[in-house]
Amino acid sequence: MRAVWITRAGGPEVLEVRTTPNPSPAAGEIRIRVHAAGLNFAEVMARQGLYPDAPRLPCVVGYEVAGVVDAHGPGVDGPAIGSRVLALVRFGGHAELVCAPVAQVVELPDALGFEEAAAIPVNYLTAYHMLFRVANLRAGHRILVHMAAGGVGLAVLQLCRTVPDVVTFGTASAGKHEVLREFGCTHPIDYRTEDYAARVRALTGGDGVDIVLDPLGGRDWKRGMRLLRPVGQLIAYGFANAASGERRSILRLARQAVGVPLLSPLGLMNQNRTVSGVNLGHLWGRPDLLREELSALMDLWHAGVVKPRIDGVYPFDRAADAHRRLGERHNIGKVLLVPSG
Ligand SMILES: NC(=O)c1ccc[n+]([C@@H]2O[C@H](COP(=O)([O-])OP(=O)(O)OC[C@H]3O[C@@H](n4cnc5c(N)ncnc54)[C@H](OP(=O)(O)O)[C@@H]3O)[C@@H](O)[C@H]2O)c1
Structure with missing residues (x-):
């Protein structure tokens, strides 16, 4: 099979499409023929050598796919071979x-296409997890x-619309503000x-x-x-400030690290x-929770609430352009990879 490999830490030029033997599903697993895979900011950081959770290099990353079931591992009897599915995977999705x-x-569901489906999971x-489980978002x-025009940011804005009178402040480059407003952002702010x-x-x-x-x-x-305000909550869910630019910079990392606030329970x-x-990537031990939330999201898709905005779809051999799109801050919404053009 073909896959997008991060051959070493560096700029987008370190990505290579390589052919390796097909993987075999282990007990309790299915194998999926991928039609579309999501590209996430974490994977751009992995390419830069800035994502501690990534497998050792060289590696194939990718947390989410949509495609067709093509083999069962031992002990698995469904979904049937040929079923259209989406899946969360711990790497290897590209x-x-x-x-x-x-x-x-x-x-x-029949009406949910592979590309739209691959844009949903992460x-x-x-x-959803941040708004409804952790922050307990309420009316008013x-x-x-932050990063309001990125994949997570637009999903947050869309889900905020399910709760009355929520006021949203979204930071993004000025050219993306019209889309933020379309997604219900009350106050787009050009942080630049x-x-x-x-x-x-x-x-x-x-x-x-x-x-x-705050990612x-x-x-x-x-x-x-x-x-x-009093009773307010900050949710930390990323460290994008470590990744500005195409390559890792130790100086930038150190400058951001010393800026991290020191907290005490008393304070x-x-x-x-x-x-x-x-950190969704550290919730694999809670498949019950991920399934429950994914199922709530599928209901919201049926209700017409969840509608991912797809910024672009790139064949594997243009994966470097897909990475540049995110790293150079051009994307509005989700960037996807597909096996061929
Ligand atoms: N903890 C978790 O479970 C989890 C899960 C998913 C994502 N995340 C984190 O959430 C954040 C958003 O992820 P995403 O996949 O939605 O992002 P994305 O779609 O890749 O968004 C990229 C956009 O973010 C903006 N941006 C702001 N600061 C940036 C920076 N330092 N470098 C590059 N772009 C920057 C840019 O838009 P502007 O031009 O508008 O600034 C850029 O176009 C990332 O930090 C990611 O690691 C965390």
Whole structure:
């Protein structure tokens, strides 16, 4: 089978399409012939050598796929061979074939296409889990959403619309603000030309917000903490600030690391604040929870709420362009990889 390999840490040029023997499904697994796979920011970081969870290089990454079941491992009797499915996989998704534990596989409704399906799992599970399980989003909440025009950001904005009177502040480059508004963002903020924290303060009469969703990390976590009203919550779920540019920079990493706020339970108690962490990649031990949330998302897809915006679809041999699209901050929504053009 063909797959997109990260051959070593570096710029997009380190990606190579290689052919290797087909994988065999182990007990409890099915094998999927991949029709579309999601590309996530974590995988761009993995290519840069900045993602500690990634397999050792050289490797094939990819957390989510949609395709057709083409083999069963021992002890598996469904979904049937030929079924259309989506799956969460712990790497290896950027390939023509991938094996997945059945617990992480969901059958697709006929009307849900492979590309749309592959755009759902990581972005929407992250968004749903943060909003409804961790942050307990309620009517009237004010929420600051960073990287708002990315895959997770747009999913967050779309899901916020299911709760009345939620006020959203979304940071993104100015050229993406029209799309943010289409997705229901109340206050798009161009973080490149203005101080987003000052703007949020001005827009809230100095009061701040109830929830900060922060995948940037470093100094931004400190700034986000200061924007919380009493009973506010900051959810840390990424460290994109470590990855600006095409390659790893130790200096940039160190600068961001010293910006990370020091927290104490006593301080949090006295300020009535909560800091939470979310890492979907570390929830594989809770397939029950992932399935429950994925099933809620499929219901929301049926209800017309979940509608991923696909920014672009790239064949494997143009994977470098797909990585550049994210790394150079051009994407609005999901970038997908497909086996052939
Ligand atoms: N913890 C979890 O379980 C989990 C799951 C999924 C994603 N994440 C994290 O969530 C974040 C968003 O992921 P995603 O896949 O939705 O992102 P994405 O679609 O790749 O979004 C990329 C966009 O983010 C903006 N951006 C802001 N700061 C950036 C930076 N330093 N470098 C590059 N782009 C930057 C850019 O848009 P502008 O031009 O508008 O700035 C860029 O187009 C990432 O940090 C990712 O690691 C975490």
